[in-house]
Amino acid sequence: MIYARVVDGLVVEVVDLSEEFKIQEIYVPEVAEEFFPAPAEVEIGWAFVDRAFVPPPAPDLDDVRAFRIAALTSVCALAIVGGYSSDALGVAHRYPSGVIDQINMMGSVTASLLPDLPLDWATPFWCEDEGGEWAYRPHAAAQIQQAGSDGKAHVVSCQTRLAQLSATVMSASTADAINAVDWTSDI
Structure with missing residues (x-):
């Protein structure tokens, strides 16, 4: 399962955990609550807006x-x-x-x-x-x-x-x- 850690509306970490592990068992509670299930294409730098992952705009x-x-x-x-x-x-x-x-x-x-x-x-x-x-x-x-x-x-x-x-x-x-x-x- 893919999880993205979101801080201030921005994805700062992406982890892929097997089904046997739970985020709450791996991270301290304050950090675990920053993780959300995410689609496979999510990368660091994406935004998290209204509980949806949004890719960054194309660079100028x-x-x-x-x-x-x-x-x-x-x-x-x-x-x-x-x-x-x-x-x-x-x-x-x-x-x-x-x-x-x-x-x-x-x-x-x-x-x-x-x-x-x-x-x-x-x-x-x-x-x-x-x-x-x-x-x-x-x-x-x-x-x-x-x-x-x-x-x-x-x-x-x-x-x-x-x-x-x-x-x-x-x-x-x-x-x-x-x-x-x-x-x-x-x-």
Whole structure:
């Protein structure tokens, strides 16, 4: 038998008890009196009005869209600062891309563009090799520029994905379709 616990006109708990159990035997009296027999489809969040269970109104699609896009934007921000790969040093290395890392990369790229650099100019930059070893590795001007360019491409790729996923959210016509869009969705 399905029972719904109702507090202030709202279903806060749903239990399915076999016929051998009685609510009054399981819960203290103050809680037991909050339970009512309910149809199988009742869920937490339904209203209880005039001794009848009423499903909640359908969510406003604009609110669902705004919430989903906000969630996607948060995931995008994490992806941007989650690092990226570049073969600026000849083989793939992983570069950090937190906010400070991006500022450091911009400073290094800017320094590499200054006039009259010595031919052997290099700047150290933190990166991880294919073996998982992080080190402060020297980068020639062209190498740091390539690593910086790859970092920028990573950011633009994340932003482009967010724009495409947001467009998918905006064109979805049901809450389920909107909520089905996540960072890994095909676009």
